[in-house]
Amino acid sequence: MKPARSELYIGLMSGTSLDGIDGVLMDLGSSPPWRSLAHAHQPFDPALKRTLLALNTAGPNELHEAALAAQDLVASCAQVVKAVCARGGVTPQQVRAIGAHGQTVRHRPELGYTLQLNAPALLAELTGIDVVADFRSRDVAAGGQGAPLVPAFHQALFESPKDTVVVLNVGGMANLSILRSGQAPLGFDCGPGNALMDAWCEQHTGQAYDEDGAWGAQGTADPAALEVALSDPFFALPPPKSTGRDLFNASWLQQWLTTASLTNCPAQDVQATLCELTARSAALATQAFAPMATQLVVCGGGALNGALMQRLQANLPGVAVQPSDARGLPVMQVEAAAFAWLAHRHVRHLAGNVPQVTGAKGPRILGALYPA
The missing domain is CATH 3.30.420.40 (ATPase, nucleotide binding domain)
Known part of the structure; x- marks a missing residue:
């Protein structure tokens, strides 16, 4: 050593x-x-x-x-x-x-x-x-x-002495850290992050990811299909919980497309709905477990998706949504x-x-x- x-x-x-x-x-x-x-x-x-x-x-x-x-x-x-x-x-x-x-x-x-x-x-x-x-x-x-392991680190970096701060890490999956001044942090995986969006984008555009969310932003999210996605039992599970590609994978995506009758839907509408799924699931978890939150600090590759950041802000109108760069450590x-x-x-x-x-x-x- x-x-x-x-x-x-x-x-x-x-x-x-x-x-x-x-x-x-x-x-x-x-x-x-x-x-x-x-x-x-x-x-x-x-x-x-x-x-x-x-x-x-x-x-x-x-x-x-x-x-x-x-x-x-x-x-x-x-x-x-x-x-x-x-x-x-x-x-x-x-x-x-x-x-x-x-x-x-x-x-x-x-x-x-x-x-x-x-x-x-x-x-x-x-x-x-x-x-x-x-x-x-x-x-x-x-x-x-075994996950998430980052909330204590998030607390050391981003805790506020006065406010409840939520840190959202959007990688392939998405996880929340809830930081309450003077208390141990809470945290759990809240749903898919980029994995489903990336898979759909690559299938239809040949690009590994939807840069800035621009391709999906040309589509319109399907409210009924979103509700079908959110009906997955994972979202109703109480913490502690974690997830990964064992659940949110190509098979899940195909089953959802079939169940939600999206097989003939424009590809960009599906992408917009997947973006909304990531934003809405994170927002619902924030509202349920951190209703007093004033800040949402976003890190991971999802923070570079402008469309996703806009949807997070739209779903959390009373919360200041900002990338972790604004708090001193770049999102990646x-x-x-x-x-x-x-x-x-x-x-x-x-x-x-x-x-x-x-x-x-x-x-x-x-x-x-x-x-x-």
Whole structure:
């Protein structure tokens, strides 16, 4: 392990949106709110993205494919680490540890497991830096959902001494952190984020995502179809709860299109309805669990979707909706920064989960250490 004086950590995150890997360099020796010292993003190679997406469902030879994909993923992670160090003007020897989340391919806490593809031993070899990985499984072993793990970090960054603040992270899925001054945070997954919109956009335009929501904004949301989507039992579940591509996937999308009689609907209307689903489900959860909220801080790739941001504001007229950039940390860096913080917690032998959020039996030190 690095000398105790080192408080530099790198966080790596590749989310369910499958857009690529984000890495940030954080100095966690100071008091919050922390700022990133450097950031790097590397898009997924198209072949790796296809493999990772395929591994979300059962397929032939999947153990072998998963092992190879994990090695490819970590090779890209090592490149991101190299870029972050260069941009931050630090050497690997100055970094205490990397917090490497890995790529979630299955998330079934109700069955006692969650699976993130990773090769942390290889990452330690390639970078020469201690690696902390496998953050979710200890919480699941303690009876929790293993997600979301970011509310405590959100609280350190965005809590207001007077107001109730809600942080909405919109990656492939969407999760809320509810920050009430002087109280432990609440948090849970509230529904799909970008995953369904991205899939529909790629199917009909060939583009990986709907830039700024401009394509979907040309359509009109279907109110009846929206109600069909919101009737999915997931939305009525009380927290703690989490979700992923195990539920909101291509099969869910096809079933919804059929049930809502949308198979002959203009593609842009479907996209507009999916955008409204993400906004409305987040807004309904905010109104139900944080009725006094005055601010909604949005991070993740969804914060770059102007149409989605407009729909969030329309659904929450009394709440100030703003991207996390306005609070000091760019939208594409927040989640990676959270895993730097979780690595920092592990090194200090401090709990990283919030039992009220995940449903775990109690606080747990998260992750496993792979020394360089």
